[in-house]
Amino acid sequence: MNKLTIQIRPVTPPDVPAISALAREIWQASYPGIITQEQIDFMLEQRYGHERLYDDLEDADKWLDQAFHDGRRVGFAFSELYKGEFKLDKLYIHPDAQRQGVGGQLIAHVAARAAKLGYPCVILAVNKRNEKAIASYRKYGFSVRESVVDDIGHGFVMDDFVMEKKL
Template identity: 30%
Template sequence: MQKPDDISEPHAETIELNFQSVTDLADMQSVSQLAGEIWREHYMPIIGATQIEYMLARFQTAEAIAEQINAGYRYYLALHQQRALAYFATLPDLENKSLHLGKLYVCKRWQRLGLGRRIIAYLEGYCQRHDFHSLWLTVNRQNHQAIDFYLGNGFMNIGNISKDIGAGFVMDDFKMLKTIK
């Protein structure tokens, strides 16, 4: 396994990385396909196949993504040489001067190499440019890898959130907050 400090191949800190806004159906389909790949690989031991498939069908189809964009979410693909390595979605809250990071998913091959940190840094810059005072998200309480990532990137766990998402499933999450200076 490649170590993050091994410079024998490009890593997220050094490769050219572009954040592309998702605006058309082809991009939405790319996000949906990427979501299926990432979620099935990562969430199986956390929430199981039935809930994964339910959530993908409800929240990550091209049609569902289009509805979210129409409701104010902004989706982005993180690309290297036109290859999607990750995606993320945000929802600005102008009234509370905060940015909700609704989604941040990185392909397994690109995890633990700095790509997530670059996305967080990009979002911090966005918050500073738009005078937002905080960046917040929710994360599954059993997703220890993601929780550790967010804590290591300056987020604080500020409480529990449980949300019924239908079909007998509940999102059992922590709410995490990062103050932007």
């Protein structure tokens, strides 16, 4: 694997439109075949609408990190405190930059934060059909803890594995 050197910086309000656009680009490249286009559009609006991202930036229990390579934004990782646990909530790498260690470096960054705050593990939820992501999480020390089906409204469900990485 040819590893990309990245710089990790916190997302700030002026970054919001670019993060939202990057999310759409990555979701459109990744999720057709896993969830419907209607669900992609619904979830993008729900999670990456500008107002939602500005609210996330104000939330003391959320951390929004972005990765740059040679000045280009190549991905992002959002983490949060969720029901008393430390959760990697979003991890998205641009298709051109995938499989070059960017996801692994962002996972390490988030895991270091969780460890520093005293949490025993990092958890995440991943679609059961997202085999590439599941392979990647296994590579970085996550294993499946449980299987969940969450109703997210408007007739959509998230059919996920919850995975955890012990610290």
